[in-house]
Amino acid sequence: MKPDRTPLLLGAVLAAVIVAGLALPQWLLFILTIACAQGLVVLGLNLLIRAGLVSFGQALFYCIGAYAAGGLSRGFGISDVFVQMAAGIASAAIVAFLLGFLLARYRGIFFGLLSLALSMIFYGLIVKSETLGSTDGFNVAKATLFGVRPGEAWVRYSVLVAAACVTLAAAFLTHRYLKTPLGGLAPAIKDNEIRVEYMGASVRYAIHVNYVIAAALAGAGGALAASTVGHIDPEMSYWTTSGEFVFIAILSGTGSVVAPFLGAFIFGAIRTMAYDLSPNTWQMSMGIVLLAAIVFLPDGLWSLFVRRRSA
């Protein structure tokens, strides 16, 4: 058996971010932190995609996480980024646990459509609730870490380091989860559900667990994004946000737990560049990139790094 190099890779990425972050400009720190947030969501989305389920409503949990963090900051003055992420994880996981009983019964396009409908319900709720700022949303205070408020110039860097620690820990745990029998069930579910049932495993239970983990990761990502951007609005639950996550998932591929973060970073970088070069056609550039990824890299960017098995 090949030695498992993923933990080593994760550690190297973390060290690289901590060291390089000192020298990088503020805007790049911002892109990296957002890539962590989106990467967390896509890490969870990939768990579902491995089982053949594409959720077009993952923005629901992203948005729940963001509003949990925003609520803590606005209602209780808690701006600690770790506490906010924990709140995001908990609230998203609880909602997903309840919705999971329903969603675990669906496959294919119906799973996608039902998750889409659920995220749009949440969108419809917060768009019309004035206490949450309706369509404008509200601002979230700058982050603190363990009760310490970093100086103005250090906020981005310290949030990035905190985010990198949490996301890479999440990636490591997900990686371990995929090695367990339950985690390894997903591709089998995609291939043939009935055989999985004959082997004695419960498909619904496996999907339910994956769904809750995916939601918890998305909740963490949402809380992190809220604290980083400093503003949240209902758009975070709109279908276009879910579309972006699916986009990143397709771009990254399900080959490794590191892939989502690479994909999210490249997504952010392409978007920033496209937006700088021509603000009116950045969506077009993104669309073409997505098409190219579907046609030329059906297994995602990660397939570039995997040596082809000799025939």
Add this chain to the structure above:
Amino acid sequence: MSQLSLVLVDGVIYSAWLFIAAVGLTLVYGVMKILNVTHGSFYALGAYAGASLTGAWLAKGYPPMLSYAVLLAGALLVSLVVAPVIERGLLRFMYAKDEVVILLVTYALFLVLEDAIKLVWGVNPYFVAEPYALLGSFEVGGLKYPTYNLILVGLALVLAAGLAWVLRATRVGKLLAAVIHDPEMSRALGVNVDRFYLVTFTLGCFLAALGGSFTAPTVSVVPGLGVDVIVLSFAVVVIGGLGSLPGAALGAAIVGLLRSVSVHYLPQVELFVIYSVMALVLAFRPRGLFGLAEPRKI
């Protein structure tokens, strides 16, 4: 007159609009099993083409009564130009792929078209209110409604009847049923399946564009117009049953009336109600109210 009749009139008008905007989606899904996200782009394309062509028509001083024909021509023009390019140039190479992958391809195309529209028409809003005001108004319960709304209702009825007639009573409709049921067998029997796909896709996109162009006189045509329409028509079509024509009509009626009721009595829950119904239908009848059971596949 009670408020109830106002709710009813609003509901009928909104349902008619929804049906026109959504029926093309169910057609394309029913025949090709493609959940077409570019549907919203074609809605926006139709709105822009209708608004700019009608604006030019009226600026030249041509008879304003014919502006309705110009709206129609605008929708026809954009869909005949753009839809075949998409189907022949890209989608036909994707048919072997998974349903969800094709959906993503249309999502990518939606992103591309969104900006293509900005490149062609710019980012400033277009207004053409003349066709809306031209026909005067009628009164219900002391409230004036523009007669233009009746055109929408009429158009929805004509479309529903026309599509039902083509699908049920003509040779083309019967061939189409064969293509839906088993494309490979139809091909073996000499049916030109590729042409059916091309025509269906173009027709579906034309219906979206038609919805857009006939809405253009009632709103200001701005970028991002089609984004809301996509999820809304998804909801309509899913409630009725993906791929079912009577389903689309029923879905439009349900969503239209619900929206009208909630706007009149409890405006805070408008969007919430629509998508809750979509989720409820999916929870209890996943294939929609009119959906057909699919034989189990292993």
